[in-house]
Structures are given as C-alpha cells and as structure tokens.
Amino acid sequence: MKTRDRSTDTELVVITGMSGSGKSVALNALEDAGYYCVDNLPPELLKPFVSLRDRLHTRKLAIAIDVRSSRALPQLPLLLHGLRDGGIDLRLVFLESSDQTLVRRFSETRRRHPLSLPDDAQALTGLIQAIARERELLADLRERSHVIDTSQLRPAQLLDYVKTLIAAPGSHLTLVFESFAFKRGITLDADYVFDVRMLPNPYYEPGLRPLTGRDAPVIAYLEQHAEVARMLDQIADFLRTWLPALARDHRSYVTVAIGCTGGQHRSVYLVERLAAQFSGEWKALKRHRELDSH
Numbered sequence: 001m002k003t004r005d006r007s008t009d010t011e012l013v014v015i016t017g018m019s020g021s022g023k024s025v026a027l028n029a030l031e032d033a034g035y036y037c038v039d040n041l042p043p044e045l046l047k048p049f050v051s052l053r054d055r056l057h058t059r060k061l062a063i064a065i066d067v068r069s070s071r072a073l074p075q076l077p078l079l080l081h082g083l084r085d086g087g088i089d090l091r092l093v094f095l096e097s098s099d100q101t102l103v104r105r106f107s108e109t110r111r112r113h114p115l116s117l118p119d120d121a122q123a124l125t126g127l128i129q130a131i132a133r134e135r136e137l138l139a140d141l142r143e144r145s146h147v148i149d150t151s152q153l154r155p156a157q158l159l160d161y162v163k164t165l166i167a168a169p170g171s172h173l174t175l176v177f178e179s180f181a182f183k184r185g186i187t188l189d190a191d192y193v194f195d196v197r198m199l200p201n202p203y204y205e206p207g208l209r210p211l212t213g214r215d216a217p218v219i220a221y222l223e224q225h226a227e228v229a230r231m232l233d234q235i236a237d238f239l240r241t242w243l244p245a246l247a248r249d250h251r252s253y254v255t256v257a258i259g260c261t262g263g264q265h266r267s268v269y270l271v272e273r274l275a276a277q278f279s280g281e282w283k284a285l286k287r288h289r290e291l292d293s294h
Contacts, residue, residue, distance in 0.1 A: 017094045
C-alpha cells in the first residue's frame with residue numbers, strides 16, 4: 001500500500017533579515033502560534049530538520065537563519081527551492097530596518113554586530129560597514145521574501161503583525177495594504193508604492209484635522225472629490241491587472257503602500273477602501289504605520 005506524502009501538509013516559515021531587526025520577536029510570535037521553532041539553524045541542516053517533523057509531532061515548523069551562517073547562505077535558495085518542489089508549504093519572511101534604526105538599536109544594547117571585527121566593535125564606522133556587508137550578503141534572500149519594515153514597530157506590534165500574517169492561508173496570495181507618512185520616511189517593505197499627496201487634504205479643514213481616514217466626516221469629505229475616486233479606481237485596476245501574474249509566480253504576499261503627507265487621512269482612507277474591495281478576491285490585510293504607532 002502506497003504511503004501518503006506527508007510533506008504536503010507541512011508548513012515551514014523561514015525568518016531571516018537584518019541583525020537587530022526583531023527576528024527573535026518574530027520567532028516568539030510563531031512559537032505562540034504553535035510552531036516548533038529553531039533559532040540560527042545552519043542552512044545545511046534545513047532538510048534534516050524538516051525530516052524530523054514526525055518525531056517532533058508537528059507539521060508547523062519555523063526557523064531563523066541569519067548572517068551568522070554567512071558561509072552557507074549561498075546554498076539556501078537552492079535548498080528552499082527543493083523543499084518547495086517537494087510539496088512543503090514554505091513562507092519566507094525578511095525583517096528589515098533602516099540603517100539609522102539598526103545603529104541606534106546596537107548602540108542602546110551595546111551588542112556587537114555579527115559581522116563586526118574585534119577591533120571595531122565600538123566604532124560607528126565599523127558598525128555601519130558591518131550593516132552594509134550584511135545587506136549585500138542577504139540581498140538575494142530579501143528578493144525572494146515577504147519584507148517587513150520594523151523601523152517604527154514596537155515589539156508588541158511586530159508580534160501581532162507576524163501572527164496575523166502567518167494566519168493567512170499559505171497557498172493563496174495575501175495582499176497587505178499599508179498607509180504611511182512621507183514626512184516620516186518611505187516604508188521599506190513595499191512591493192508597490194503609490195503617492196497620493198496630490199489629492200485634496202482634509203488636514204486643512206479644522207474640523208477634520210484631528211480625525212482619520214476611517215472616520216465618517218473624513219470619508220464624506222474625500223468622496224465628494226472626483227479625483228479621489230479616480231485614484232482609487234486606477235490603483236485597483238493596476239492591481240487587478242497584475243495580481244494574477246504575481247500569484248502564478250508563487251508569490252505568497254504582496255505589500256501595497258499608500259503614502260500621503262501625514263499618514264492620517266488620505267492614505268488611511270484609500271487603504272481601507274482597497275482592502276474592502278479586494279477582500280472578496282484575495283486575503284487582504286491592513287496596516288496603518290502612523291496610526292498603529294500611537
């Protein structure tokens with residue numbers, strides 16, 4: 001009698017990214033969600049680890065791999081490709097942060113960067129060079145992964161976000177709509193960025209200024225302007241044209257970022273509308289970078 005291939009019901013989440021970007025927090029989120037987690041697993045042990053799933057009594061596995069395994073990193077894309085071809089439900093998550101944020105975090109904790117040399121551990125220039133080397137080593141993995149920018153996320157926010165992200169069905173494309181403020185810097189995790197700063201701004205209406213794009217008076221204000229509806233329709237048309245191709249390309253997640261000046265009114269409104277429109281066709285998640293940070 002032929003045995004059923006159990007690899008097809010095995011989930012594997014690979015967390016990677018920049019040192020200091022929150023990988024341990026993400027791994028904790030997966031552990032809370034019932035995944036068997038291993039930190040800093042050398043890439044050459046990936047297949048043996050997955051083969052232990054029966055002995056571990058779980059089909060939900062998660063590992064963190066980072067630049068500490070730099071010599072073996074070139075092997076990783078081929079290993080992951082082989083696992084996916086073998087039927088493993090594989091998700092790659094890359095945690096990103098700005099150079100400024102990473103420098104601040106390493107300075108606050110007084111930890112050495114994994115790529116820092118012994119004689120430059122305390123030097124700012126040495127730390128910046130180590131971060132640049134790390135970005136270069138991880139560039140290929142970043143291109144293959146869903147990127148989460150943790151620069152402005154508190155640990156509790158990252159914990160909740162990873163749990164929500166992983167709860168989405170892995171076999172379907174998941175859309176992440178994110179609002180942000182250009183004045184606080186462009187988001188680093190977007191696949192597509194749309195600038196809506198040319199639209200009418202509720203900020204200049206005193207009664208609307210303290211509200212957000214989720215409040216009825218702001219919604220009514222924006223919906224009375226034809227250019228807002230035109231922007232919404234054009235973004236939606238673009239996504240409907242290209243999302244099927246992205247799904248065929250085995251993409252698990254696509255992040256669409258909408259930016260306005262303050263990240264409070266116009267971008268929030270459009271993210272809410274787009275998420276509502278696409279939730280019937282795809283799994284759609286919402287993030288409001290500036291609102292969530294309060």
